[in-house]
Amino acid sequence: MSDPSERLLTTPPGLVRRRRWGRAFELVCLGTTVVGVVFLAIMLVDILIDGAGWLTATFFTESPSRFPSRAGIKPALAGTLWLMGLVALIAFPLGVAAAVYLEEYASRSWVQAVIQTNIANLAGVPSIVYGILGLAVFVRWMFVLTGGRSVLSGALTISLLVLPVIIIAGQEAIRAVPSSIREASYGLGATRWQTVRHHVLPNALPGIMTGTILALSRAIGETAPLIMMGALTFIAFVPDGPRDAFTVLPIQIFNWASRPQDEFRNLAAAAIIVLLVLLLSMNALAIWLRNKYRKEW
Amino acid sequence: MPTIKVTAEGTPALETRDLSVFYGDNEAVKSISMEVPKNKIVALIGPSGCGKSTLIRCFNRMNDLVPNARVEGQVIFRGENLYANHVDPVEVRRRIGMVFQKPNPFPKSIYDNVAFGPRINGVDGDLDEIVERSLMQAALWEEVKDRLEVSALELSGGQQQRLCIARALAVTPEVLLMDEPASALDPIATSKIEELIQELVKNYTIVIVTHNMQQAARVSDYTAYLYLGELMEYDETDKIFTAPSERSTEDYVTGRFG
Amino acid sequence: MSPEDSAKTLRHFDQELDDLRELLLRMAGRAEEQMRSGLTAVKRLDAQAAQQTIRADRDVDALELEIEEQAINLLARRQPMAGDLRTLVAVLKISNDLERVGDHAVNIAQCAKRLAEAFPMPQPSELDQMAELATGMLRDAITAFIDRDVALARNVCMRDEEVDRYNDTVFRLMLSRMADNANTVIPALQMMLVARNLERVADLATNLGEDVIYIVEARTIKHHATEMEGEFDQ
Numbered sequence: 001m002s003d004p005s006e007r008l009l010t011t012p013p014g015l016v017r018r019r020r021w022g023r024a025f026e027l028v029c030l031g032t033t034v035v036g037v038v039f040l041a042i043m044l045v046d047i048l049i050d051g052a053g054w055l056t057a058t059f060f061t062e063s064p065s066r067f068p069s070r071a072g073i074k075p076a077l078a079g080t081l082w083l084m085g086l087v088a089l090i091a092f093p094l095g096v097a098a099a100v101y102l103e104e105y106a107s108r109s110w111v112q113a114v115i116q117t118n119i120a121n122l123a124g125v126p127s128i129v130y131g132i133l134g135l136a137v138f139v140r141w142m143f144v145l146t147g148g149r150s151v152l153s154g155a156l157t158i159s160l161l162v163l164p165v166i167i168i169a170g171q172e173a174i175r176a177v178p179s180s181i182r183e184a185s186y187g188l189g190a191t192r193w194q195t196v197r198h199h200v201l202p203n204a205l206p207g208i209m210t211g212t213i214l215a216l217s218r219a220i221g222e223t224a225p226l227i228m229m230g231a232l233t234f235i236a237f238v239p240d241g242p243r244d245a246f247t248v249l250p251i252q253i254f255n256w257a258s259r260p261q262d263e264f265r266n267l268a269a270a271a272i273i274v275l276l277v278l279l280l281s282m283n284a285l286a287i288w289l290r291n292k293y294r295k296e297w
Numbered sequence: 298m299p300t301i302k303v304t305a306e307g308t309p310a311l312e313t314r315d316l317s318v319f320y321g322d323n324e325a326v327k328s329i330s331m332e333v334p335k336n337k338i339v340a341l342i343g344p345s346g347c348g349k350s351t352l353i354r355c356f357n358r359m360n361d362l363v364p365n366a367r368v369e370g371q372v373i374f375r376g377e378n379l380y381a382n383h384v385d386p387v388e389v390r391r392r393i394g395m396v397f398q399k400p401n402p403f404p405k406s407i408y409d410n411v412a413f414g415p416r417i418n419g420v421d422g423d424l425d426e427i428v429e430r431s432l433m434q435a436a437l438w439e440e441v442k443d444r445l446e447v448s449a450l451e452l453s454g455g456q457q458q459r460l461c462i463a464r465a466l467a468v469t470p471e472v473l474l475m476d477e478p479a480s481a482l483d484p485i486a487t488s489k490i491e492e493l494i495q496e497l498v499k500n501y502t503i504v505i506v507t508h509n510m511q512q513a514a515r516v517s518d519y520t521a522y523l524y525l526g527e528l529m530e531y532d533e534t535d536k537i538f539t540a541p542s543e544r545s546t547e548d549y550v551t552g553r554f555g
Numbered sequence: 556m557s558p559e560d561s562a563k564t565l566r567h568f569d570q571e572l573d574d575l576r577e578l579l580l581r582m583a584g585r586a587e588e589q590m591r592s593g594l595t596a597v598k599r600l601d602a603q604a605a606q607q608t609i610r611a612d613r614d615v616d617a618l619e620l621e622i623e624e625q626a627i628n629l630l631a632r633r634q635p636m637a638g639d640l641r642t643l644v645a646v647l648k649i650s651n652d653l654e655r656v657g658d659h660a661v662n663i664a665q666c667a668k669r670l671a672e673a674f675p676m677p678q679p680s681e682l683d684q685m686a687e688l689a690t691g692m693l694r695d696a697i698t699a700f701i702d703r704d705v706a707l708a709r710n711v712c713m714r715d716e717e718v719d720r721y722n723d724t725v726f727r728l729m730l731s732r733m734a735d736n737a738n739t740v741i742p743a744l745q746m747m748l749v750a751r752n753l754e755r756v757a758d759l760a761t762n763l764g765e766d767v768i769y770i771v772e773a774r775t776i777k778h779h780a781t782e783m784e785g786e787f788d789q
Contacts, residue, residue, distance in 0.1 A: 184461070187397070188465065189387050
């Protein structure tokens with residue numbers, strides 16, 4: 001007869017079978033991950049091979065040209081930076097204010113529920129719809145204010161696009177502030193505004209900013225709405241002010257990629273690298289912010 | 298139900314008259330009339346769900362923050378009904394302070410925690426002095442006086458709770474409400490808080506909710522026993538714990554149910 | 556729904572309280588038995604019965620110690636409140652009083668021994684009646700404790716007056732006998748002592764009654780304001 005204490009330590013047969021299924025599942029997950037990563041890697045490597053050699057000084061200082069060796073992304077890069085800057089300026093305050101209102105001030109009525117649902121839906125609307133809207137409202141109807149097909153119109157359009165994302169992220173961040181902090185603040189005789197200003201917003205801000213940066217990094221790649229509302233594809237100047245005409249990196253990439261010559265495809269790859277670097281930097285900033293201000297409640 | 302009066306001198310600090318609280322259709326507090334005497338400690342005891350937390354939150358209108366809560370009846374403080382239309386709940390909460398069950402210091406420095414109340418209420422006076430005085434009253438000054446700029450979250454649980462008490466005292470309330478202030482603390486921290494309460498009552502009126510009967514017996518002058526939203530018995534603590542009048546009270550206090 | 560309707564938790568403490576009560580009743584039974592044998596020894600001048608009474612006191616004392624230890628344990632461990640607290644405190648007092656009943660029974664037995672060796676003298680009927688009354692009071696007080704019968708407890712307290720009167724009567728009777736005949740001094744003195752001890756037992760029974768009232772009604776009453784510190788001390 002085996003020692004009773006020994007029996008405790010051996011694996012019963014049922015457990016062995018369960019472990020096998022577990023391993024199988026683990027391998028399937030690993031496999032699919034690997035497949036995805038492999039394809040991404042192939043894509044990145046391909047782009048790097050094609051474009052790395054074209055990242056010269058000229059590339060950053062010149063405007064697009066018929067001659068690949070003299071073509072550059074200066075206007076497109078400037079346009080992208082202008083656009084992102086304006087979008088941040090417009091969408092961030094609007095989004096935060098809306099999130100604060102919806103979470104802290106609005107009473108839980110059916111109206112609020114309707115608004116909430118609509119915001120969630122808007123986040124999923126195809127971006128080209130925003131392009132059509134932008135064309136009709138900002139470019140044509142508000143022509144006097146925006147100057148027609150300008151960076152401002154583009155920024156307003158893209159702001160509308162990312163606003164739902166910022167609002168939802170903002171609401172999440174505000175909700176994450178524990179109600180015990182609010183209670184403590186009210187208990188001391190603070191008004192709602194004082195509580196929001198001194199406790200809710202400061203503690204939600206890291207989360208809000210992370211959400212905003214992530215929203216912007218989505219916006220940076222938007223092409224269709226901007227084409228719709230008239231960003232030019234072949235300009236040789238940097239925008240002077242918000243009411244100027246403009247172009248952006250994705251449009252430039254699209255333009256170059258659709259040309260037959262190989263060199264233009266390489267230029268497109270190089271521009272893609274620039275775009276990716278911008279994206280990665282923004283995401284890294286978001287992650288750094290999140291880690292720095294992460295709180296243990 | 299007639300007001301249950303406890304024999305104490307002078308006008309009561311707080312008085313409720315037919316106070317009821319409804320969450321939707323559910324009547325959580327059923328027409329309670331009672332007086333809280335000045336400079337005494339009143340304990341509210343009863344099994345879970347008896348309405349003691351809801352009741353204490355009526356005293357400083359914290360129930361206003363709950364969306365579907367409806368309050369009927371009156372809470373009289375300094376001769377005025379706290380729930381009258383012209384009364385501003387913000388001002389009420391300055392005069393009637395609250396300490397919560399789980400210590401909830403702000404994620405700021407110790408100094409800023411205590412200074413928050415006076416700052417937002419526009420209290421005149423030397424802020425340093427106010428902070429020191431409050432921390433001394435809360436028996437925390439000696440332990441933190443050299444590190445006021447340290448984050449409050451680095452203090453132990455018991456210290457954090459004393460900080461929350463100091464924070465509440467900084468706006469010089471008249472009444473201090475404590476909703477199970479020691480239930481999240483270890484026994485030594487608990488007994489420090491209990492000692493503190495018995496010191497504070499010399500200058501403040503204190504109402505404390507506790508689910509720990511021995512604590513109510515140790516600390517309070519008067520005890521109110523609630524069951525399912527009703528005030529079953531309210532009397533001197535000695536009487537409640539040696540010879541209660543109601544059968545229900547006796548059963549709860551001897552641990553036979555609840 | 557009132558709390559009486561909802562299920563009450565039957566606690567280990569309830570069992571422990573019951574056990575303690577059992578112990579107390581056992582002690583009460585022993586004390587009553589002691590009284591009975593002591594009084595029998597007096598009536599029949601039975602030296603053996605007297606010896607039995609004296610020996611039995613050891614058990615009663617041991618029971619008192621045990622009850623005291625249990626009660627203090629329960630006070631420390633269970634932190635009783637309200638009715639439970641009063642019961643525990645009363646149990647301590649009652650066990651104390653029952654121990655003294657035992658001591659008085661021993662005194663009576665010792666009187667019996669001395670009577671057996673002394674000049675033979677007829678015992679007054681009043682002493683018999685007094686013994687009946689006192690032991691009756693003790694029995695009823697214990698019954699009142701078992702049944703939580705406040706009316707019976709009050710009744711016991713009322714009878715104390717009668718016992719005191721009997722004590723006076725026996726006292727005067729014995730005095731006159733001693734005056735008549737010098738031989739009767741020793742036996743008469745013993746009779747007086749027996750009466751005195753019976754009076755004390757009646758007082759202790761009254762205490763028991765008051766303790767019962769305290770347990771049930773939470774009221775403390777004293778049946779007379781001053782205790783009569785008698786002419787003879789034992």
